[in-house]
Amino acid sequence: MATRAPRKAQPVDWLKDYPVDVDAGDLFRHAPPEVAAKWRMMAGGLHTLARDSGLSAQELLARQIADMGMSFRMTGDAEERSWPLTPMPLIVGAQEWAKVEAGLVQRARLLEAVVGDIYGPQDLVREGHLPAAVVAGSRYFARAMGGVLPRRGHYIHVYAVDLARGPHGQWRVLGDRLRLANGVGYALENRLALSRGTGSLLSDIHARRLAGFFGQLRQGLSADCPRESPRIALLTPGRFNQSYPEQAHLARYLGFPLVEGRDLSVIDGKLYVRTIGGPKRVDALWRWIDTNSLDPLNFDARSTIGVPDLADCWTGGQVAMANWPGVEVVEAPAFAAFLPRLFQTLLGEDPLLPNVATWWCGGEPEADLVRGRLDELMVAPAFGQRVEGLATVQPAHGAQLTPEAREALLAAMARRPMDYCAQEIINLSTTPALIEDRFEPRPFTLRAFVARGADGEWVVMPGGFARLSSSGKIASTLMGEGDLSADVCVVDEADEESFSRVTLTGAPAIRRDGGVLAAQAADNLYWFGRYGERAEMTVRVVRSILGGGIEVDAGASGHPEVRARLVDLLANWGALAPGHSALSPAEACRAALVEHALPGGVAALLNTQRNVGQSLRDRFAPDFWRIASRPLPLLDSHRPGVLLRVARELVERFAALSGLGAEDMVRGPAWRFLDMGRRIERALSLCRIARQLEGAGEESDRLNTLLDIFDSQITYRSRYLSAPLRDPVYDLLLLDPDNPRSLVHQVQAIERHIAALPSLREDALPEAPLREVRAVLAPLISLTVDQFDGPRMTEIEMRLQALSDSISARYFLQFDAAVAGRTPLQG
Numbered sequence: 134m135a136t137r138a139p140r141k142a143q144p145v146d147w148l149k150d151y152p153v154d155v156d157a158g159d160l161f162r163h164a165p166p167e168v169a170a171k172w173r174m175m176a177g178g179l180h181t182l183a184r185d186s187g188l189s190a191q192e193l194l195a196r197q198i199a200d201m202g203m204s205f206r207m208t209g210d211a212e213e214r215s216w217p218l219t220p221m222p223l224i225v226g227a228q229e230w231a232k233v234e235a236g237l238v239q240r241a242r243l244l245e246a247v248v249g250d251i252y253g254p255q256d257l258v259r260e261g262h263l264p265a266a267v268v269a270g271s272r273y274f275a276r277a278m279g280g281v282l283p284r285r286g287h288y289i290h291v292y293a294v295d296l297a298r299g300p301h302g303q304w305r306v307l308g309d310r311l312r313l314a315n316g317v318g319y320a321l322e323n324r325l326a327l328s329r330g331t332g333s334l335l336s337d338i339h340a341r342r343l344a345g346f347f348g349q350l351r352q353g354l355s356a357d358c359p360r361e362s363p364r365i366a367l368l369t370p371g372r373f374n375q376s377y378p379e380q381a382h383l384a385r386y387l388g389f390p391l392v393e394g395r396d397l398s399v400i401d402g403k404l405y406v407r408t409i410g411g412p413k414r415v416d417a418l419w420r421w422i423d424t425n426s427l428d429p430l431n432f433d434a435r436s437t438i439g440v441p442d443l444a445d446c447w448t449g450g451q452v453a454m455a456n457w458p459g460v461e462v463v464e465a466p467a468f469a470a471f472l473p474r475l476f477q478t479l480l481g482e483d484p485l486l487p488n489v490a491t492w493w494c495g496g497e498p499e500a501d502l503v504r505g506r507l508d509e510l511m512v513a514p515a516f517g518q519r520v521e522g523l524a525t526v527q528p529a530h531g532a533q534l535t536p537e538a539r540e541a542l543l544a545a546m547a548r549r550p551m552d553y554c555a556q557e558i559i560n561l562s563t564t565p566a567l568i569e570d571r572f573e574p575r576p577f578t579l580r581a582f583v584a585r586g587a588d589g590e591w592v593v594m595p596g597g598f599a600r601l602s603s604s605g606k607i608a609s610t611l612m613g614e615g616d617l618s619a620d621v622c623v624v625d626e627a628d629e630e631s632f633s634r635v636t637l638t639g640a641p642a643i644r645r646d647g648g649v650l651a652a653q654a655a656d657n658l659y660w661f662g663r664y665g666e667r668a669e670m671t672v673r674v675v676r677s678i679l680g681g682g683i684e685v686d687a688g689a690s691g692h693p694e695v696r697a698r699l700v701d702l703l704a705n706w707g708a709l710a711p712g713h714s715a716l717s718p719a720e721a722c723r724a725a726l727v728e729h730a731l732p733g734g735v736a737a738l739l740n741t742q743r744n745v746g747q748s749l750r751d752r753f754a755p756d757f758w759r760i761a762s763r764p765l766p767l768l769d770s771h772r773p774g775v776l777l778r779v780a781r782e783l784v785e786r787f788a789a790l791s792g793l794g795a796e797d798m799v800r801g802p803a804w805r806f807l808d809m810g811r812r813i814e815r816a817l818s819l820c821r822i823a824r825q826l827e828g829a830g831e832e833s834d835r836l837n838t839l840l841d842i843f844d845s846q847i848t849y850r851s852r853y854l855s856a857p858l859r860d861p862v863y864d865l866l867l868l869d870p871d872n873p874r875s876l877v878h879q880v881q882a883i884e885r886h887i888a889a890l891p892s893l894r895e896d897a898l899p900e901a902p903l904r905e906v907r908a909v910l911a912p913l914i915s916l917t918v919d920q921f922d923g924p925r926m927t928e929i930e931m932r933l934q935a936l937s938d939s940i941s942a943r944y945f946l947q948f949d950a951a952v953a954g955r956t957p958l959q960g
Contacts, residue, residue: 168226171338171624172565178334179220179567189570190220190331197330202755202762203322204378213378218323220331221567222620223577223599224338230595230623233304233581236486237294238591241583243472244309246479248288248460252278262478266495266551267467271516273312275424275459277431281448283457285357290455291350291419291584293317297489298562298579305559306488307578308469312461313421316580316598318379321347321386323598323620340622341595351387352587354417357453363416364649366390366406368397370422370438372747380421381750389419391751395946396651399442402449407652409802409944410891417453424458467493467515467554489559495551503555504543507531510555512542520552521545528556566601566617575601579621596621650802656945657748658803662810664742665761669787670818671708671735673842674699675722676780679773692830695838702825707733719771726779727768735783736765752803757793760786805886806944812886813937816879819843819866820930827923836862843874864918876929877913883936884910890944902943905936 164172179190186193195215203216225233250257251274257263268274293314295307324343328335354365367389369380384391396406397415405412420427426436431444446452462468469491476484493515494500503510511528514520522538522545523529534542546553563574582594603615678699700721703709708725709716716724728734732741743762750758763786766779791811798804822842826835836857840846845865853861867876884906892900899907909932916925 164224165226165228167626168224168229168624171224171226174338175221175224175334176565176567176572178331178337182331182334183570190567191569194218194220194326194330197326199759200329200755201322201326202378202750202758203319203326205319205375216319216322216326217617218326219566219568219601219617219619220327221565221572222327222335222340222622223564223579224622224624227623227625229302233296233486234593236304236306236484237581237583237593239476239480239482239485240294240306240309241289241292241591243476243480244292244311244460244463245287245289247463247472247475248311248457249286250479251462252281252288252459257475257478262475263471264493264495267465267471267493267515268462270467270551271462271465272518273424273459273461273464275432275462277444278424278457278459283357283447284359284450284453285589287357287585287589288457288460289585290353290357291317291582292456294581294583296486296579296581297559298577300560300562302562304486306469306486307559308466309464310580311456311464312423313376314582315376315379317582317594318376318383318386319618320580320582320594320596320598320621322379322382323618324596327620335622338622339625339627341625343594343596346582346584346592346594347387349586349592350584353585353589354419354453354455356587356589358416359451359453360414360416363453364390364406364414365417365419366392366397366415366649368392368394368418368420368422370426372744374421376421377747378750385751390649390651391654392651393653394422394436394438394440396653397440397443399440399446402445402451404440404443404446404452406649407946409650409652409655409806411893413649415452417455419455424461427458465516466491466513466556467495469556470499470554490557492555493551494546494553494555497550500546500550503553504546507539507543507555509558511558512553512555515552515554521549530558531555561602564599564601564619566619575603575617577601577619595623650806652944652946654749654752655802655806656941657745658752658806659810659940659945661742661745661749662807662812663814664738664745665787665790666811666814667706667733667818668735668738668742669784670815670822670842671703671706671725671733671738672780672783672787674703674822675725675735676777676784677838677841678718678722679777679780692834694830695826695834698825698829699838702822703733705821705825707731708735709733717771719773719776722773722776722780723768723771726776727765739765754793754797757790757797760789760793802890805889809883809886809940812879812882813933813940815874816876816883817930817933819874819876819879820926820933823863823866824923824926824930832859833857839866845872845874848872860918863921867921868913868916868918870914877910880906880910880913887940900943902936902939905932905939909933909936 182193183190198216198218203218204213205216247257251268258265258268289311291314293310293316295310296304297307298304321343351365355363358365367380367384367387369377369391371377371393374380381391383389390406392406398405398407398412400412404415404418406415422438425433427439428441428443429436429439430441432439443452447454447458469488470493472488473484476482492499492503492510494503495515503512508531510531512523512531513528514523514526517526519526522542529542531539561576561578564577565572566575577599579597579599581597584592584594586592599619599621601617601619603617678696696718700709700713700718703721703725704713708728708731709721710724710728710731713721713724726735729736729740731737746753746758746761753761766782768776768779770776794804794807798807823839826838829835833856836859837846839862840849840857843866849857849862849865852865855861865872865875869875870877870881872878884903887903887906894900909929913929
């Protein structure tokens, strides 16, 4: 949309008080003196931070964004982008915000009443206040929800409102978002990042806190549940959704299990999540998928992300829904044309926050008006779907249409006028944005958030999410190319200590379990561990081929046959393509490191691990995920020294992840499945490498290679004052329970993990995975090293494979690995 073009920004002297200059933004210019003082205080504080640290304010904030893993994905992006947050927040005074807040609460009351009538008595249509075509024409109108009422009569629990502020201070509503409250998680992340990156600056300007809003949101959902101490889950479309990082952060912050449709099942009209301990009841869903996708048996049969028979749960009052299915019907742009009159019809009040003036072309007078004033208006599809005459679903400025496009649009509007609506052109207010140590005025829109609290009353987040446009256009997406986000701070004169605070959780009952671990999450944790361990073992083999042992003559470089056997092993693991025999050892090592098409290449394994890990972001600490998601180091050389350096860097990365997992994760089921995956892959690798090297080259070269790959050289040296010999080396690597790299140590750890997991049996007898692991362990603790040979190693490897299958069958959802984004492990 058109907007007043901002003047070129002038450098602002950070050491002086700022003049109230239009180039600092309209919002700043029209702010009361006490609010303008907050702007100056914030700007001066940012300057002081930059001066004292030697880094720009943007660099300081970028570190926090990276540490928190804040990211987003635009339509068409294959990879996520770092979140574009500016250090200067949008500051709104308490008096101005009180008016906005009152208008948002009034609007929530109205929308609740409108939705209740549409799916209830339908008096608005019957009495002529709302055309039937506006309701039925919306793609989000859910006919099946007619007459289906929420248990406590609450259709809306949380929703977002897009606001625009004119250059002279008037606020208007651009649109309502009841389907998905996109941005609520980013508003929280913006505040956390800014708080951590700017020290006490937000406290210094007396910015209101956000925790109370999220506490009320959770308590409001709990109050509508059919049971006390309810379990509330966040239903996500999956990790490929654009706002998945936001959903994962929200779930982690609120303590909600993050679930997909395939995690859930309906049993006797009640909703359950499939966990490693069997089905667990779910009492409420905060849904982030469309109504049409919720239940393939009652809505769109093509949906693969919903839950069959979920409608039975909400119809029977057994699950609370946020928001109630079908409420998104009022998101259609056409509805905005009728909301002003509905304030009087339903509430007997005038709107405190006016809508952007909107005309629905389904009425003849309105259609004539739009045709006559086309150059002054923005024309858009009435129901958010592509229509004839408009290239996209985005509003089109009538004055900017070509003569041919204008003629085509008018002809299409004449044929089906009800498919179109028009809105006035909004001139956006500007706010100061810190761009490379300079303040520039940027047009902005504000997304505010409203939720139903514990007592059923509406609460408004004291802040929100600001989008600073790079083009001056108002887009329907959360972020556009080149846009920035900004925290929104509502500031008081006094410290918020004088106001009552609402904690996020109140005083919860003490508990020490790890919460719900869905079967799919356990599956992903297990495979995250396996892929990571396989990548590490491949790198260790590469390092050994390159001669990376601690002995001058140690490692595979000591004998050509040992080296050739390890190269063949890489091929067996799917790290090298056919024809690898023509490569030199260094070329083979580089190929194994950068291979991304074959499943066993290090690049492919790390990529698959990252893909699996995307679904676990609500469980991983930011430090852990930041290391796990690092790309492979750039490798454009075949020189052994360069390859060896990269291999060592990767081994250090794997060691860092192991250390964080060991030190930071609670010893609950999630940690057990992550560690089990690592242990079973390490045990399999030991068997395979030992078998592969059996009889290769000189015994000392072969045994030194084994000791190097499994980090046991120093232990062997301190224990035996001799060169490596078969029996002592095999005892150390296979049968020594105190060696954390030994085979028996891995199997014992797996046995402890499985024994600690919940059982489905009521007779206390061991389940299949526990029986399988004990069958592997029993011969290991009874055999002597001289009884180990190739057939024995093959038998143990087969038992380990059977154990992995048994773990999968007992604890994980059974679906195709390709659907889960996994690639099979070879070898």
